[in-house]
Ligand code: ADP
């Protein structure tokens with residue numbers, strides 16, 4: 185068992201996994217000495233626990249290389265933590281979400297998952313363990329069932345139903361004559377904003393990701409829908425590392441840490457209580473503004 189926790193090419197190798205992959209203990213030792221690449225290729229997908237760090241990350245979109253959208257971005261999210269990202273429009277909040285999903289590569293710095301550089305995971309392994317509930321939810325033309333199963337095509341009907349219930353979507357789905365077979369999108373039933381959100385939440389529930397990203401909708405939902413969406417989100421976030429681009433005061437207040445972003449930089453970082461103490465801080469101002477609006 186000397187190889188438990190050993191690291192080859194930066195990837196921790198599980199002894200049991202190696203045994204399973206190759207079958208013979210002796211050959212494991214040979215391969216570790218000589219050809220570790222083979223083991224990496226044959227081992228099962230690298231499971232993510234959910235710790236996520238950004239280290240001095242700098243980023244510009246490839247189409248606008250002259251505009252630095254993020255700079256000196258560093259933070260650490262422990263497994264299971266909720267991190268709220270707040271700041272004015274255009275500050276770079278959604279860009280952070282895109283970088284977590286590795287839609288783009290940073291120009292400087294890096295992202296680490298469980299202390300391993302994100303670049304050492306395949307995109308498939310990485311994204312199969314992440315889910316996003318975006319600001320503008322796009323449902324494709326198809327049934328509600330297909331839309332929920334989007335991230336897990338092999339899901340059974342029972343799993344889909346279970347996910348919809350947890351997302352507070354089951355009742356409205358059952359109210360349509362075709363129920364889960366209802367066609368949505370341009371040629372089908374138009375769902376309300378709150379209903380679309382709950383379908384997207386069901387999609388994320390079904391995927392059961394380690395890392396969850398929520399880009400909260402700014403447009404206000406009717407209060408009944410809002411309550412159902414919020415309940416479903418609270419449920420979804422439990423036990424996962426969650427990044428919430430937050431507009432609702434309740435989400436922000438309850439976060440384990442808050443990153444305050446302005447012009448592409450984290451200018452304040454801490455809990456709600458920590459940040460409120462800085463009376464001249466941006467967070468203090470943002471919260472006051474929020475309270476005046478409510
Ligand atoms: P936020 O989510 O905080 O409102 P964004 O991350 O969407 O901010 O945007 C940050 C900056 O990046 C803005 O200046 C925006 O215009 C720019 N930006 C966003 N998306 C793109 C893109 N796909 N291509 C080029 N520039 C972009």
Ligand code: MG
Nearest residue numbers: 277278279319
């Ligand atoms: Mg945004």
